[in-house]
Amino acid sequence: MTKQSKFTVADAIVKELVREGVEAVYGIVSIHNMPIYDAIYREGSIRVVTSRGESGAVNMADAYARATGKIGVVITSTGSGAGNGAGSLVEAWNAGTPLLHLTGEADSHYIGANERYIHEAKNQLQMTDGASKSAYLMKRPAKAAAFVREAIIEAKTAPTGPVTLNIPTNYQAQIIADTDWVESVAGEASLNLTTETIEQIAQAKRPVVWAGNGVIHAGGTEALRQLVDYLQAAVITSENAKGVYPEDHPLCIGNFAATEDVAGLLESSDLLISVGVHFRGPETFDWTLPTPKNHIHIDLDPHAINRSYIPQEVIVADAKLALETMKRELVSYKRTNDETFVEEVKQVKEKVRQDLRNQIGPYSDIAQLINEKLSKDSVLVTDVTIPGYTWGNKLIDVTSPRNYQYMAGGGIGQGLPMAIGAKLGQPDKPVVLIAGDGGFMVNAGEMITATQEEAPVIVLLFDDGGYGILKYYQEAAYGRQTGVDLKNPDFVKLSESMGFQAERVESVDAFSAAFDRALDSGQSYMVVVDVQKIGILEYEDSPEYIASFRPKEQ
Numbered sequence: 126m127t128k129q130s131k132f133t134v135a136d137a138i139v140k141e142l143v144r145e146g147v148e149a150v151y152g153i154v155s156i157h158n159m160p161i162y163d164a165i166y167r168e169g170s171i172r173v174v175t176s177r178g179e180s181g182a183v184n185m186a187d188a189y190a191r192a193t194g195k196i197g198v199v200i201t202s203t204g205s206g207a208g209n210g211a212g213s214l215v216e217a218w219n220a221g222t223p224l225l226h227l228t229g230e231a232d233s234h235y236i237g238a239n240e241r242y243i244h245e246a247k248n249q250l251q252m253t254d255g256a257s258k259s260a261y262l263m264k265r266p267a268k269a270a271a272f273v274r275e276a277i278i279e280a281k282t283a284p285t286g287p288v289t290l291n292i293p294t295n296y297q298a299q300i301i302a303d304t305d306w307v308e309s310v311a312g313e314a315s316l317n318l319t320t321e322t323i324e325q326i327a328q329a330k331r332p333v334v335w336a337g338n339g340v341i342h343a344g345g346t347e348a349l350r351q352l353v354d355y356l357q358a359a360v361i362t363s364e365n366a367k368g369v370y371p372e373d374h375p376l377c378i379g380n381f382a383a384t385e386d387v388a389g390l391l392e393s394s395d396l397l398i399s400v401g402v403h404f405r406g407p408e409t410f411d412w413t414l415p416t417p418k419n420h421i422h423i424d425l426d427p428h429a430i431n432r433s434y435i436p437q438e439v440i441v442a443d444a445k446l447a448l449e450t451m452k453r454e455l456v457s458y459k460r461t462n463d464e465t466f467v468e469e470v471k472q473v474k475e476k477v478r479q480d481l482r483n484q485i486g487p488y489s490d491i492a493q494l495i496n497e498k499l500s501k502d503s504v505l506v507t508d509v510t511i512p513g514y515t516w517g518n519k520l521i522d523v524t525s526p527r528n529y530q531y532m533a534g535g536g537i538g539q540g541l542p543m544a545i546g547a548k549l550g551q552p553d554k555p556v557v558l559i560a561g562d563g564g565f566m567v568n569a570g571e572m573i574t575a576t577q578e579e580a581p582v583i584v585l586l587f588d589d590g591g592y593g594i595l596k597y598y599q600e601a602a603y604g605r606q607t608g609v610d611l612k613n614p615d616f617v618k619l620s621e622s623m624g625f626q627a628e629r630v631e632s633v634d635a636f637s638a639a640f641d642r643a644l645d646s647g648q649s650y651m652v653v654v655d656v657q658k659i660g661i662l663e664y665e666d667s668p669e670y671i672a673s674f675r676p677k678e679q
Contacts, residue, residue: 132303134296135164137269138227140303142171145277147198149174149189149549151182155202157229157244160297162200174549174578177570179206181542183213184568187222187287188546191530192504194344196223196280197546203229203294204244207253212536214256217287219534220365221338221403223280224287225273226257233293236262250291258286266296270304283425285342316442316450325419326451327458329396331466332358333417335382338365339401339424341526345445346370349400352452357462359390359470363402365533368523376470380519381477382408390473391415398451399423401444404433423447478520485516487660490633492520495557495585498640503555504547507531508540510561511594511662512587517559528554538567541584545571548580555583555644562588562613569619572649576624581649584625585640586616589656597664602674620651627651631658 138161142150149172154162165171176182179201190197197217201210207228217224230249231242239247246252254260259279263272272290280288326332334356340349346369353360353370360370360377372379381387391397392415399416400423406412412433422429422436423444430439440447482489499505501524507513509532523529530547532539544558565586575582592609599606620627626648630636636654643650656662 131300133160133164134263134266134269134292134299134301135160136168136303137301138273138292139164139168139171141270141273141277142198143168144274145196147171147196150198150200151176151186151189151546152200153179153182153202153206155206155229155244157203157206157294158200158227158297161227161292174574176542176574178568179209180213180539181545181568181571181574183210183217183224183226184539184542185546185549185574186224187213187217187220188506188530188543189550190222190224191220192527192547192550194342194527195550196225196277198225198227201226201228202244203231203242204246204249206244207249207289207291208246211252211256213539213542214253214287214289216532216534216536216539218256218258221285221342222287223285225277225280226253226287226289228253228289228291229297230262230291230293232295233264234295236293253289253291256287257289258284260289260291262291263293263296266299267301269296269301283339283342284428316440316446318440318450318454322421322438323451323454323458326356326396326398326421327455327460329356329419330463331394332356332396332398333361333391333394334358335361335363335397335399335402336366336369337363337400337402338369340369340444340448341366341401343401343425343444343446345401345443345448346526348445348448348452352448352455355452355455355460357467358398359394359466359473361387363405363408364518364531365403366401366526367518367529368526371524372522373524375474376467378470378474378477379522380408382414383410384477384480386473386477386480388414390470391417395419397421399434399436400448401425403429409433481516481519485662487633488512488516488662489520491636491654492516494633494637494640495521498644499557500555501525502528503557504528504530504544504551506540506544506547506556506558508558508560508564509535509537510559510564510587511664512561513540513559515662515664527551537561537564541565541568541582542571542574544582544584545575545578545580548575548582549578552580556581557583557585559585559587561593562586562590562616563592563611566611566613572620572623572625575649581647583643583649584620584651585654586651587654587656588613588616589661593656593661594664598666598671598674601666601671616651616653625649625651627653629653629655631655633659
């Protein structure tokens with residue numbers, strides 16, 4: 126550590142990051158955060174990852190947090206710099222990622238004065254609050270340590286999410302007292318479940334467990350496995366929780382809730398245990414998916430209760446604690462598993478997968494090749510692109526938690542920086558990104574960040590020469606298209622200029638060979654899939670949704 130004679134607000138911020146166990150921060154240095162960067166340099170234990178844009182920096186910190194279970198930390202500049210990161214903060218908020226966003230702000234005496242301070246935003250606090258779980262403005266430099274500590278705790282408290290601290294530039298180098306303080310540590314938590322609840326679970330013959338990302342946040346995957354194995358329950362996962370239970374297990378239907386066959390299984394079930402699930406619209410036929418009368422809902426966030434479905438029983442508790450308590454209490458009950466139900470679950474699992482394979486033509490073969498060639502410890506990232514949200518998020522099996530990431534907020538182009546953040550968080554695992562050409566160009570410059578930070582990722586770029594999903598929607602709604610055709614660069618040359626190996630493929634066989642080379646290389650690699658040559662994927666949405674784009678009377 127490089128010493129300086131005085132302890133500053135920036136030093137207090139870094140001290141709290143170190144106390145939290147922060148290993149890396151992501152961002153772009155600016156005249157409005159230089160004291161913080163210098164304090165990080167002098168402390169010496171935290172890695173600084175420099176992105177090419179604030180949007181990418183937030184994505185990297187977000188993905189790092191998802192990959193490791195630790196808090197992500199991102200540093201941006203004032204005003205326009207903070208604004209550049211806002212869209213990616215929205216993604217972290219949608220995903221419930223615990224993230225600390227440290228951003229500079231105008232000197233304290235200029236805030237609200239309308240003096241047009243350099244990089245100033247009119248209402249930066251409100252802007253960042255709108256994109257975050259919450260946002261705060263530092264007003265008392267002497268309380269910097271508590272200010273940061275409380276933000277970290279809030280980011281990690283259900284509902285988890287990004288917390289933004291707006292720190293006036295003139296405060297960052299202000300000298301303050303270096304005061305040590307500690308938190309009280311609560312005793313072990315306990316949970317009392319009623320006899321009726323345990324008996325209801327024990328007597329169920331057709332149980333279904335719907336597991337969400339709250340289980341992963343709580344570190345409850347092993348507790349989930351033990352309960353499911355004991356109950357021989359069917360397992361549905363939210364998209365955000367792929368891998369919470371191994372998707373190659375016969376009982377794991379996975380991310381197929383919004384299918385007719387799974388709806389039928391739920392309707393005929395005699396018990397649903399939903400745990401840490403948000404019940405998002407696309408996963409529930411816009412909240413019309415039927416659920417059984419006997420529905421036990423577990424969530425640490427009390428505001429999640431009755432938000433989308435009205436369960437019979439509510440348990441406000443940590444997912445791991447609740448699942449462990451259930452399993453422990455159930456041992457004293459005699460239970461007979463229904464083998465016919467287990468067989469039915471296996472059949473439903475195979476049918477929903479086969480139905481999807483039949484719909485996607487040659488891409489079924491590509492999905493199968495990815496499944497066969499990827500090691501089980503690989504991390505899969507899917508950007509907002511047709512291959513990502515039609516088959517990549519369903520047919521590619523994920524067997525471990527934190528090995529799948531997608532854009533919960535629906536913003537395009539965040540996949541590449543997310544993949545880089547995931548690689549930095551789990552450097553020993555291969556990281557594969559499925560992206561489309563339109564979205565990829567949003568943050569294409571971050572390819573050089575992957576090279577600079579020695580964070581090799583494999584990009585499977587599906588190139589159809591435009592915004593494919595918008596082409597479909599426009600044609601279906603209006604019978605015409607506009608603003609959706611894109612002039613693309615030579616992706617192979619672009620990749621090679623940024624330190625990637627790259628090649629373009631025009632057939633499934635060529636993809637297979639290229640993917641082998643990418644995996645064997647150990648380097649950043651792009652495989653550009655020519656969608657025009659292999660075949661345009663036929664995408665369909667509900668007639669009601671298509672009709673929503675057409676003119677209508679209010």
